[in-house]
Structure formats: structure tokens, C-alpha cells
Amino acid sequence: MSPHMENLAKPLALSLGSYALWRLVRPHVSPDEITKVPGPGGNFAFAGHMQDMFGGEHAWKFHERLLTEYGGVAKIHGVLNEPQLYVSDPVALHHIITKDTFDEDSVLLSFVPNVWGPSFSGVSGDHHKKQRKMLSPVFSIQQMRGLVPVFYPIANELRNVFADEIKTGRGVVDVFDWMSLTALEYIGRGGLGHSFDALNTRKVNEYNEYIKTAVSTMTVLYPLITLMPYIGHLGPAWFRRKVVDWTPINAVHRLRDISDVMQATSEAIYHKKKSALEEGEEALTGLVANGKDIMTTLLKANSKADEADRLPENELLAQMNALIFAGQDTTSNAMSHALHSLAMNQGVQDRLRKEVLQAKEDNGGQELGYDALIALPYLDAIFRETLRMYPPSAIVWRQSVKDTVLPLSRPMKLAGSKEEITGLPVKKGTRVIISIMNANRDKRVWGEDAFEWKPDRWLKPLPETVTKAKMPGIYSSMMTFLGGNRSCIGMKFAELEMKMLLFVLIENFVFSVEEGTEITWTFQVLQQPGIIGPDGKVDPRSQLPLKISFVGDGKP
Known part of the structure; x- marks a missing residue:
């Protein structure tokens, strides 16, 4: 040095x-009021409760404990003993999500621009509103209808991959790996108008090899990432890059390399697409997705926007990185949960297959269009229930931008006080954890079977307690896609992707868990599947081995 x-x-x-x-x-x-909020002890000075929250398969019990023992609001400790609020109370969530007293967490606002660029998930205030205004129309239902002919070939390619696995005698397949590759291809073709050739079985997809380690890398680095608000803006960009290069931590270098690969790939796709747009519509028809992808639509809209509303090139590139990172792991995670749940519930799988086969027969044996696919009732019930039980992002952080009082649906007693309060004073800068998973599993809202995967719950009126709770989520009274101005912008994209994959796969294959195989899920930034070995320990590799066979005697 x-x-x-x-x-x-x-x-x-x-x-x-x-x-x-x-x-x-x-x-x-x-001390302030939140230090008096009840919560679990046993935290460590440096890591706080982070090990409890992200401690693999044991973390599930910790999150369940926070819900059952402390209701909807608890105090936990973050890195360096920072007191934080852990919230699933619907009234408190409504305040956090819909009022202007909370915004994105400062850690994320510092981390995202440094690693992925200034995308919509890493900016705040008017800057975020400007990006959101430009992006929202390109995820419209009309746009999704145009993506149907782009999406079906991907689902059919995966069908062929699974068919080849069966024909060659490899009936047990790591579904998690293939869901990751398939989600990447969906994002590539439908989001960016680019094929990553992710389902090509004859080669290793190097891009995916980088991207799929991002979540585990960030989980390892989380204590360091929490320092980003204090170090993320120090000096010019070249200085921060040098600090990263000289940091003697392998995980830091791995995250650097992931960021570099994503940025270089996005730049190449962007400049190719920009050149095609300059040549005219005829040039677009020769590209992947024929110009119907999200990014092409965004670039067209951006070029026609007023100067004040137009996004600069670095922000357009950042949206591409955000699309890949936010869309790949979350969707592959949800699809893996859906297939695992179907494999464990053969009756549900058979019933879904009956609906799928009947729908295709009613359509003359042809692939279903957007509206017919989205409206299939049992497929929709499985989609909803999977996202209720297993939200890909089980928790997210927010931060108060001003002093406020957080309303509560149930009274609380602070430590050292005999009086109950229905509003908790929160100081500016307080970090709050939104527990999406616990909000979706609260028995006081969803009923005694809230911890069970039951698609049938969506085929009848939901309990009155669900309606009365008034969860501020944008989808089906649950928090999976969040709500307010930070709600998931790609919800319709993910819905089409998942429902189409399930339709095609369940039409052709039967999924089951091989006898003697015990599958578990570890709680990380995103949940990861794994198998429990003979010694009772979880194999550190993320994998979801499912047995796949053809439906009946026919072959696709």
C-alpha cells in the first residue's frame, strides 16, 4: 500500500x-423507547441477533418465536448492538408502508449504487419517484401479454431438458439449479431481450455461476455491508475500488467480481440494443424477443420522454442489473418451493394436473393465452399459497426518516412500565425489519392452519380476520410483494413466469421426493434448499433433488 x-x-x-x-x-x-420494547436476549456485541436470524435451518424457530412470543412488534439487535424493531403487526406495517415517515434502509441505499448502480431499489425521494414513473408502465398487463410467445419456448426448453434427464436414466434432478438457470433465461429474453443460453446442457453457464453465489456472498458479508452508510461514500469511486481490491477478504473480492461481470454484460446488451433502436424497427425484429422485452420498451419510452423525466445511461444500465438480481433468485426460489410442495403433496399435484390437461383440451390442444393461463383457479391458488407460505424475501429493512409514533393493533407494555401503550415513539434513523413471512403466517390473521401449505384456502372466502387486518401489501392481503411506493414492480412478470412453468411442467411430469431423501430449507437472505445427510447435518450445497417421471406412459 x-x-x-x-x-x-x-x-x-x-x-x-x-x-x-x-x-x-x-x-x-x-436509551430511547425502542430499547424498552420486549425482545429476545442472548445477542452478541458485534453480530447482535444476525446469527439467529440467518443461522441456516435453526433460524426458522427464531423467527417463529418472535411472532408467537412477542406478537407483532419485538426488539432485536443488529450489528454493533444496534436496537431494531422487528414488525409484523398489520397496523404498524400500514404506517411503515404507506406513510412518508419511513423509506428504504440506508444500508441498501448505500450498498446498491456501489455494487449494482443507481437503480430504482437503491435511490430514494424524488429520484426514486422519477425512476418509478418511467419503469411502471413497462410492466403493464399489456406488456405481459406480449411476452407470452417469448416465454413459452423457455418453458418448453426446460421440459425437453427434464425429458432428456429421464430418458438417460437420471430420474433424480437438482430442480433448484434448473430453476435458477430458467429464471435467468426468462429475465434475459423477457427482461433484456437477450438469451444467456442458460438451458444449453452442453455447456456451463458462467454468468449464472457468478450470479447464483451473490445471495450467499452477501449473507456472509452482511455485518460488513451494514457499515456501507458510513464508508460507501468515502472518497471518489476509484478510491473505494482500491479499498475493495486491497481488502483481505475473499467474499469481498467475490462480490466485486460478480458486480464486474454483471456490469460488463449489461453494457454489452445495452449498446447492442441501442444500436438496433437507432437502425429502426426492422433491426429489432432480428433480436431476441423481437423488441417485445422490458428493456426495449423502456428505452423507447425513455427516448420519447421529456428531458426532465429521461433517465441517463448509467441509470438505464443499473435497471438492467436490478432486473437480473431482483428477478432471478426470487423467482427461482419461489418456483423451487412450489415444486417441492407439490412433490410432497401428490393429491394437490394430481388435482392441478387435471385442471391443466382440461384447460389445454378446451383450448384445442394449443398453448393458453395470457388471460386464460392467469385465470386458472387451482393454479392461481397454488401460486398464492406458495408465495404466502414461502415469500422469497422473508424480511426487508426500512428506516424512519423523521420522528414518528408507530401505531399498534395490540397494546404493549414497555420494560419497567405497568402501562399499556398503543403507539410506540420511534426516533429518526431507527431501522425496522418488516417480517413479510410472519405477517403472512400470523394465526391471529390467517387462522390456526396459517403455518400449513393449503392451496384450497384460496378457493373459498378467506377468514374475516384477513380482511379486517388490512395488510398494506399490493397482492392478495399478503406482504410478499410489499406495498406503497416500494412495492415489487415485477409482480406480473413473476406471476406469468411461474404459472407458465408450472402449467408446462405439471402437464408432462410427475414430481416426487425419492425415498430416503430428506430435504430442508435454510434461512438466509433468500431461503436455500439442501439435503440432510446420514449424520443429521445439512449438506452445505444448495440443492433440491426431486424424482421426475413422465405423466402416464406418454412422452412429451
Whole structure:
């Protein structure tokens, strides 16, 4: 390291050390109301409860405990002993989601621009509103209808892959790996107008090999990532890059490499698409998706927008990175949960197959259009129930941007007080964890069977408690796609992708769990499937081995 860099590094280390010490002692010397909120003990000074929250298969019990023992609001500790609120209370969630007193977490607002670029998920205020205004129309239902002929070939390619696996005697397939590759191809063709050739069995997809390690890498780096609001803006970009290069942590270098690969790929796709647009509509018809993809529509809209509304090139590139990262792992995770649940519930799978086969017969043996596919009632029930029980992002963070009082649906007693309160004072800067999963599984809202995967619940009126709860989510009274101005912009894209895949796969195959195989899911930033070995330990590799066979005696 050069003397100049050493001179910069020393005060930086001193500042971070001082901040860490202040974080550790602050709750004791300058307590506020949230330090008196009931919550679990046993946290560690540096990591807080983060190990409990993301500690693999054991974390499920911790999250369940937060719901059953502390109701809808609990205090947990983050990195460096930072007190945080863990919230699933519907009234409190409504305030967090819909009021202007909370926004995206400062950690994410610092992390995302540094790693993926200034996308809609990494900017705030008017900047976020401007990007959202430009992006929302390109995810319309009309746009989704245009993607149907783009999506079906991908589902059929995966069908052929599974058929080949059966024919060659490999009837047990790692479905999780193939869901990741398929989701990447959906994002590529439907989102970017580019094929990653992800379902080509004759080669290893290097791009996916980088991307699929992103979640586990960020989980490992989470304690360091929480420091981003304090180090993410230090010095110019070249200086921060040098700090990353010199950091003696392999996971930091791995995340750097993932970011570099994503950026280089997005730039290549962007410039190719930009050149085609300049040549005219005829040039677009020669590209993947024939110009019907999300990114082409966005570039067209952006070029026609007023100067004040137009997004600069670096922000367009950032949206591409965001589409890939936000859309791939979440959808592949949800699809894997759906197939695993169907494999464990053969009666449900048989009933879905009957609906699928009947729908195709009624359509003259042809592929269903958008409206008919989306409206299939039992397919829809399975989609909803899977996302209720297994939201890909089980928790997300928000942060108060001003002092506020958080309303509660149920009274609470603070430590040292005999009085019950129905509103909790929250200071500016307080970090809040929205527990999407617990909001979706609260027995006081969803009933005693809230922890069970039951698609049939969606084929009859939901309990009155669900309606009265008034969850602020944008979809089916659940929090999976969030709500407000930070709701999931790609919800319709994900719905079409998942329903089409399930339709094609269940039409052709029977999924089951091979006898003697025990599958579990570990709780990370995104849940990961794995198998339990003979020694009772979970294999560290993410995998979902399912037995696949043809429906009846026919072959696709």
C-alpha cells in the first residue's frame, strides 16, 4: 500500500473503530423507547441477533418465536448492538408502508449504487419517484401479454431438458439449479431481450455461476455491508475500488467480481440494443424477443420522454442489473418451493394436473393465452399459497426518516412500565425489519392452519380476520410483494413466469421426493434448499433433488 493510501486508511480505521464503540455503548448511555420494547436476549456485541436470524435451518424457530412470543412488534439487535424493531403487526406495517415517515434502509441505499448502480431499489425521494414513473408502465398487463410467445419456448426448453434427464436414466434432478438457470433465461429474453443460453446442457453457464453465489456472498458479508452508510461514500469511486481490491477478504473480492461481470454484460446488451433502436424497427425484429422485452420498451419510452423525466445511461444500465438480481433468485426460489410442495403433496399435484390437461383440451390442444393461463383457479391458488407460505424475501429493512409514533393493533407494555401503550415513539434513523413471512403466517390473521401449505384456502372466502387486518401489501392481503411506493414492480412478470412453468411442467411430469431423501430449507437472505445427510447435518450445497417421471406412459 502506498504511503498516501496508508495516510487515508489510518483515520478511516480510527473513525470506524470510534463509531463501533459508540454503537456498543449508546443503548446504555442514551436509551430511547425502542430499547424498552420486549425482545429476545442472548445477542452478541458485534453480530447482535444476525446469527439467529440467518443461522441456516435453526433460524426458522427464531423467527417463529418472535411472532408467537412477542406478537407483532419485538426488539432485536443488529450489528454493533444496534436496537431494531422487528414488525409484523398489520397496523404498524400500514404506517411503515404507506406513510412518508419511513423509506428504504440506508444500508441498501448505500450498498446498491456501489455494487449494482443507481437503480430504482437503491435511490430514494424524488429520484426514486422519477425512476418509478418511467419503469411502471413497462410492466403493464399489456406488456405481459406480449411476452407470452417469448416465454413459452423457455418453458418448453426446460421440459425437453427434464425429458432428456429421464430418458438417460437420471430420474433424480437438482430442480433448484434448473430453476435458477430458467429464471435467468426468462429475465434475459423477457427482461433484456437477450438469451444467456442458460438451458444449453452442453455447456456451463458462467454468468449464472457468478450470479447464483451473490445471495450467499452477501449473507456472509452482511455485518460488513451494514457499515456501507458510513464508508460507501468515502472518497471518489476509484478510491473505494482500491479499498475493495486491497481488502483481505475473499467474499469481498467475490462480490466485486460478480458486480464486474454483471456490469460488463449489461453494457454489452445495452449498446447492442441501442444500436438496433437507432437502425429502426426492422433491426429489432432480428433480436431476441423481437423488441417485445422490458428493456426495449423502456428505452423507447425513455427516448420519447421529456428531458426532465429521461433517465441517463448509467441509470438505464443499473435497471438492467436490478432486473437480473431482483428477478432471478426470487423467482427461482419461489418456483423451487412450489415444486417441492407439490412433490410432497401428490393429491394437490394430481388435482392441478387435471385442471391443466382440461384447460389445454378446451383450448384445442394449443398453448393458453395470457388471460386464460392467469385465470386458472387451482393454479392461481397454488401460486398464492406458495408465495404466502414461502415469500422469497422473508424480511426487508426500512428506516424512519423523521420522528414518528408507530401505531399498534395490540397494546404493549414497555420494560419497567405497568402501562399499556398503543403507539410506540420511534426516533429518526431507527431501522425496522418488516417480517413479510410472519405477517403472512400470523394465526391471529390467517387462522390456526396459517403455518400449513393449503392451496384450497384460496378457493373459498378467506377468514374475516384477513380482511379486517388490512395488510398494506399490493397482492392478495399478503406482504410478499410489499406495498406503497416500494412495492415489487415485477409482480406480473413473476406471476406469468411461474404459472407458465408450472402449467408446462405439471402437464408432462410427475414430481416426487425419492425415498430416503430428506430435504430442508435454510434461512438466509433468500431461503436455500439442501439435503440432510446420514449424520443429521445439512449438506452445505444448495440443492433440491426431486424424482421426475413422465405423466402416464406418454412422452412429451
